[in-house]
Amino acid sequence: MEETALYPPHAGFVSQANVSGYAAYEQLFQRAAEDPEGFWGHLAEEELHWFEKWSHVFEWQPPFVKWFVGGKINASYNCLDRHIEAGHGERVAFHFVGELGDTRDITYRELLATVCQFTNAMKQAGIQPGGRAVIYMPMVPELPAALLACARLGVTHSVVFGGFSAEALRFRIDDLEAELVITADGGWRRGKEVRLKDAVDEAMQEGCASVKHVVVLQRTGSAVTMREGRDIYWHDFIAGASAECPAEELDAEHPLYVLYTSGTTGKPKGILHTTAGYLLQNTMAMKWVFDLKPNDIYWCAADVGWVTGHSYIVYGPLSAGATSVLYEGAPDYPKWDRWWEIVARYKVNILYTSPTAIRALLRQGDAYPQAHDLSSLRLLGSVGEPINPAAWEWYHRVIGGGRCPIVDTWWQTETGSIMIAPLPGAIDLKPGSATRPLPGVQADLVDLDGNPLEGPGEGYLVVRRPWPSMARTLWKDPQRYESAYWSRIPGIYFTGDAARRDEDGYFWVLGRVDDVMNVSGHRLSTMELESSLVRHPSVAEAAVIGKPDELTGQAVVAFVTLKQGEWDHSILTEELRQWVGKEIGSFAKPKEIRFAEGLPKTRSGKIMRRLLRELAVGNTVSGDTTTLEDFNVVNKLASKDED
Ligand code: PRX
Numbered sequence: 001m002e003e004t005a006l007y008p009p010h011a012g013f014v015s016q017a018n019v020s021g022y023a024a025y026e027q028l029f030q031r032a033a034e035d036p037e038g039f040w041g042h043l044a045e046e047e048l049h050w051f052e053k054w055s056h057v058f059e060w061q062p063p064f065v066k067w068f069v070g071g072k073i074n075a076s077y078n079c080l081d082r083h084i085e086a087g088h089g090e091r092v093a094f095h096f097v098g099e100l101g102d103t104r105d106i107t108y109r110e111l112l113a114t115v116c117q118f119t120n121a122m123k124q125a126g127i128q129p130g131g132r133a134v135i136y137m138p139m140v141p142e143l144p145a146a147l148l149a150c151a152r153l154g155v156t157h158s159v160v161f162g163g164f165s166a167e168a169l170r171f172r173i174d175d176l177e178a179e180l181v182i183t184a185d186g187g188w189r190r191g192k193e194v195r196l197k198d199a200v201d202e203a204m205q206e207g208c209a210s211v212k213h214v215v216v217l218q219r220t221g222s223a224v225t226m227r228e229g230r231d232i233y234w235h236d237f238i239a240g241a242s243a244e245c246p247a248e249e250l251d252a253e254h255p256l257y258v259l260y261t262s263g264t265t266g267k268p269k270g271i272l273h274t275t276a277g278y279l280l281q282n283t284m285a286m287k288w289v290f291d292l293k294p295n296d297i298y299w300c301a302a303d304v305g306w307v308t309g310h311s312y313i314v315y316g317p318l319s320a321g322a323t324s325v326l327y328e329g330a331p332d333y334p335k336w337d338r339w340w341e342i343v344a345r346y347k348v349n350i351l352y353t354s355p356t357a358i359r360a361l362l363r364q365g366d367a368y369p370q371a372h373d374l375s376s377l378r379l380l381g382s383v384g385e386p387i388n389p390a391a392w393e394w395y396h397r398v399i400g401g402g403r404c405p406i407v408d409t410w411w412q413t414e415t416g417s418i419m420i421a422p423l424p425g426a427i428d429l430k431p432g433s434a435t436r437p438l439p440g441v442q443a444d445l446v447d448l449d450g451n452p453l454e455g456p457g458e459g460y461l462v463v464r465r466p467w468p469s470m471a472r473t474l475w476k477d478p479q480r481y482e483s484a485y486w487s488r489i490p491g492i493y494f495t496g497d498a499a500r501r502d503e504d505g506y507f508w509v510l511g512r513v514d515d516v517m518n519v520s521g522h523r524l525s526t527m528e529l530e531s532s533l534v535r536h537p538s539v540a541e542a543a544v545i546g547k548p549d550e551l552t553g554q555a556v557v558a559f560v561t562l563k564q565g566e567w568d569h570s571i572l573t574e575e576l577r578q579w580v581g582k583e584i585g586s587f588a589k590p591k592e593i594r595f596a597e598g599l600p601k602t603r604s605g606k607i608m609r610r611l612l613r614e615l616a617v618g619n620t621v622s623g624d625t626t627t628l629e630d631f632n633v634v635n636k637l638a639s640k641d642e643d
Helices: 011-016 022-034 036-047 075-088 108-124 142-153 166-176 196-203 234-238 276-288 307-319 338-346 355-363 389-399 478-486 526-534 569-583 609-618 632-641
Strands: 056-061 064-069 092-097 103-107 132-136 156-159 180-184 186-189 192-195 213-217 231-233 255-261 269-274 297-300 323-327 350-353 379-383 406-409 443-446 457-463 493-501 507-512 516-519 522-525 539-549 553-562 592-595
Touching: 022 036, 036 056, 036 276, 064 276, 075 108, 075 142, 075 276, 075 307, 092 108, 103 108, 108 142, 108 234, 132 142, 132 166, 132 196, 142 156, 142 255, 142 307, 156 166, 166 196, 166 255, 166 269, 166 569, 180 196, 186 196, 192 196, 213 234, 231 234, 255 307, 269 276, 276 307, 297 307, 297 338, 307 323, 323 338, 355 389, 379 389, 389 406, 457 507, 478 493, 507 516, 516 539, 516 553, 522 526, 526 539, 526 553, 526 569, 539 609, 553 569, 553 609, 569 592
Parallel strands: 092 323, 132 156, 132 180, 156 255, 180 213, 213 231, 297 323, 297 350, 350 379, 379 406, 553 592
Antiparallel strands: 056 064, 092 103, 186 192, 255 269, 443 457, 457 493, 493 507, 516 522, 539 553
């Protein structure tokens, strides 16, 4: 195996780090492994505010866990009030940057006032703890405020990424039986308005019977349709509401949010996270992984619509008392130096983004970053997909000036917080490896039968013991929770990823082993895409695969057979892409659509996806979308070969 370069943190970084030196990491890791109750119990007391202390640290009845049993807590109180009480009310929570250039600085005190007003308004509207709200908003300060207001009252929220379609929104509203939808007229993306309220209206044409109130923030100021008695503007909703509102004393296990993510079936999974354990482990990740200090300017350039935004724009940073940048728009608007201009303007110290974004920025050349002063940066982060060494090296050299450690963070919507990542003042880096598990995380590798693998090797990535921020169940579907994650090896969490462990014990995450694709760091389900395509009136059958892509990690390729008739393939290609965009969201549109007379199948009728993958990668059949692929020969061969 070829030698991998090692990047030890420089002495200046180590000396100031929250976890300084390998021995300090190892000590934390050992303590957590030997005495998880003592370890997490101590941190929960030190790091969070409680209305009432828990009676025991955790209760594990595989696959269901409770953390800090009997404790009373409020996430919004931990994210806001306690910092103000400690004298930090004037600290900026968010430096907001709108895409069109408008900026606002929001202090912790101001954020709390907005949150309290919104919470009071919800109460006046009759919404109670235990209720549910769907949030479909642009990346403006009112978005974290809406999440925190829900958390303050004990309303379980579900944020739907603004790029999801009306269809996807309707499914989530219905599945959650939400009584409140919080949205905006629109938001700005690449200089164009993304019209959110229109999508809400479309979603509500059928179904969504549970919704009683739709609150609409005026962001773009464009005209929207408001339905009398149901729809109300944000400013009217909070008009007259007091800016003071006590936080509800909620159970440690109160459902904080549901976030829908793609699984291996056509139906998205509603991942449920609860309050105290989720908050604690994310607070710790801010200190351990992002090495956060009180004066740092931190920027997670994700969207709150994904789990990264929940944990590392809203709950983690605010609970840790951070000052963050919140940017509404695209990295290339108006030009490809927008991010670097923001880093220089706010003197950002910590930047967290995805390999796809890094690769897109890299392609534009060095002149854009070099035109700005990036010397404030001291730490860089990556998330969502494996980072290839070339992108890592560019990020390190051009953006980080060679001085900033890169924390490659492996985790999932289900894990709630970062699981495998270097503590930057303690662990030597290897480009492309997420390195070692965090304290309290018992990551391991197993073979096909679930037998543990010792030492270096490749296998399925699992987590042996429960951790505080783990998903508690799937919304209304505990059975699927059990079968998706806990049935392969009873009592052990199955991540769905394969990984390699090297001779130094470092983990290298290789990718998914199930029918889940990772496109630009976003999860897409093969089945969800296939079900969408076969709903189109011209489509008889569809098979979707992920093809390696230089920019987005994987790209969606769909093989489609059509119903009888005369079809113009080039028109249909665009029509089917639009169709998927409308059913799921534009980020899910297939990059390639290839038409076939019949799909290659085993004798028992299973589509041979592996073969399709080979064909798509090698382009050995036909890259020309206007001709039909002919799988007849393959099918004849397959029926001979099988069994
Ligand atoms: O395959 C892994 C990949 O993203 C999946 C989780 O996707 P999602 O729940 O959407 O969460 C993304 C943001 C946390 C994982 O199963 N993945 C995530 N981070 C990494 C990664 N693959 C390699 N390296 C990473 N750092």
